Amino acid sequence: MAAFQTLASATEPVRMVLVGAGGMGKQWIAALTANADVDLVGVVDLDMDAARAALDAAGLDGTPVGTSVSALAAETGAHAVVNVTVPVAHHPVNVEAMFAGLPVLCEKPAAPTVSLALSLAASAEAAGQLLMISQSRRYYQSLAAFRSEVGGLGDIGMVTTEFFKAPRFGGFRDEMQHVLLVDMAIHAFDVARYLVEQDPVAVYCDEFNPSWSWYRADAAATAVFELSGGTRYVYTGSWCSDGLETSWNGSWRVSGAGGTATWDGEGQPTVERVSASSADDAPTATAVSESADAAAAGPEEIAGSLAEFVSALRTGETPSGEIHSNIYSLAMVEAAVTSAETHQRVLIDDVITAALADAKANERNDAVRAILEGWESPAAIGKR
Ligand SMILES: NC(=O)c1ccc[n+]([C@@H]2O[C@H](COP(=O)([O-])OP(=O)(O)OC[C@H]3O[C@@H](n4cnc5c(N)ncnc54)[C@H](O)[C@@H]3O)[C@@H](O)[C@H]2O)c1
Numbered sequence: 001m002a003a004f005q006t007l008a009s010a011t012e013p014v015r016m017v018l019v020g021a022g023g024m025g026k027q028w029i030a031a032l033t034a035n036a037d038v039d040l041v042g043v044v045d046l047d048m049d050a051a052r053a054a055l056d057a058a059g060l061d062g063t064p065v066g067t068s069v070s071a072l073a074a075e076t077g078a079h080a081v082v083n084v085t086v087p088v089a090h091h092p093v094n095v096e097a098m099f100a101g102l103p104v105l106c107e108k109p110a111a112p113t114v115s116l117a118l119s120l121a122a123s124a125e126a127a128g129q130l131l132m133i134s135q136s137r138r139y140y141q142s143l144a145a146f147r148s149e150v151g152g153l154g155d156i157g158m159v160t161t162e163f164f165k166a167p168r169f170g171g172f173r174d175e176m177q178h179v180l181l182v183d184m185a186i187h188a189f190d191v192a193r194y195l196v197e198q199d200p201v202a203v204y205c206d207e208f209n210p211s212w213s214w215y216r217a218d219a220a221a222t223a224v225f226e227l228s229g230g231t232r233y234v235y236t237g238s239w240c241s242d243g244l245e246t247s248w249n250g251s252w253r254v255s256g257a258g259g260t261a262t263w264d265g266e267g268q269p270t271v272e273r274v275s276a277s278s279a280d281d282a283p284t285a286t287a288v289s290e291s292a293d294a295a296a297a298g299p300e301e302i303a304g305s306l307a308e309f310v311s312a313l314r315t316g317e318t319p320s321g322e323i324h325s326n327i328y329s330l331a332m333v334e335a336a337v338t339s340a341e342t343h344q345r346v347l348i349d350d351v352i353t354a355a356l357a358d359a360k361a362n363e364r365n366d367a368v369r370a371i372l373e374g375w376e377s378p379a380a381i382g383k384r
Contacts, residue, residue: 003318015039017082042066045067048065051066135190135326141300160233161235168214174215180220203225203335215239222234328348
């Protein structure tokens with residue numbers, strides 16, 4: 001049985017309300033209108049003019065707008081919600097939607113803190129609804145091919161990501177604390193989990209601001225994670241690195257018992273396998289190849305997460321970004337920030353344990369608090 005309510009019809013287009021008509025909301029309008037399995041039936045924003053302007057720009061004037069997700073969903077007969085508001089609004093909007101009987105596909109990060117993300121996971125259980133976090137950088141055909149090659153390398157020793165970009169954003173990012181770790185690194189951390197199918201155990205992170213940085217706070221970091229299978233994941237990134245920039249997905253290398261695979265974050269991966277005919281022989285390289293596109297063609301980026309969300313609602317199959325599992329990606333960020341601040345190695349379980357105590361103390365909804373009280377340790381939260 002599905003852990004969440006599925007749709008009554010497996011063929012009828014899913015009627016969806018979009019919440020948040022900002023920069024990313026406009027991209028979601030394009031993704032929603034391009035998907036034949038979905039009908040965009042309304043747009044919610046605190047700023048109704050922004051909602052109307054976004055719809056006008058897409059040639060969708062006449063689509064209903066409002067400021068309340070539950071009210072507009074009831075008015076339009078919506079089946080589901082996409083939440084593309086700012087991170088601080090993710091918790092209240094998701095909770096309102098789920099308790100109005102609507103499943104939610106929410107932009108990353110799930111919430112500003114692990115504590116609030118735990119409240120969201122318990123709220124999803126209390127409401128019996130699917131809450132999926134859209135980690136759009138999981139959805140690339142070349143990443144699927146890379147993952148398939150990594151799966152053939154046997155035990156994995158190390159995974160590395162190098163992320164070097166030099167964007168001049170202007171605005172809030174130039175001022176925010178831990179800008180690289182909080183605003184960007186979650187994408188790579190989440191992909192690392194997806195790639196080797198292991199969860200994070202601990203992290204040591206060093207963060208600093210290069211002398212020429214145009215950011216007020218630290219915009220460069222190296223984080224070394226221990227993962228549950230013993231693999232070490234090393235992320236090195238900078239957001240003020242002009243010249244020879246990497247792709248937005250970063251450059252990846254995976255070193256395993258059976259060889260090495262690399263991915264530049266854009267093109268097809270490359271793999272070199274080794275084999276030893278007997279235990280005494282030195283391994284010999286057998287092939288350096290551009291990976292064949294092993295993965296089935298499928299939609300990429302937010303179109304990919306939208307397709308997985310719709311499929312989950314129709315089949316009851318748990319999607320990869322379901323909130324319980326996504327908490328571990330958010331916890332990687334929070335643990336890396338704590339490590340950078342304290343100069344100590346930080347255990348992921350300690351981060352989740354502290355967040356759980358905080359969530360229990362601050363939860364106002366009785367049904368949600370009862371579920372949180374039933375979670376005595378990080379292991380009890382479970383994954384779906
Ligand atoms: N996946 C990606 O690559 C990617 C890229 C950019 C942004 N994002 C994420 O998308 C989300 C939105 O980012 P953005 O750049 O579009 O932000 P934005 O500030 O441009 O837009 C946010 C919109 O939400 C509205 N809003 C805020 N609180 C609201 C509430 N309570 N109810 C209704 N509307 C509300 C604002 O009025 C604004 O129009 C963030 O979570 C961000 O991290 C993801």
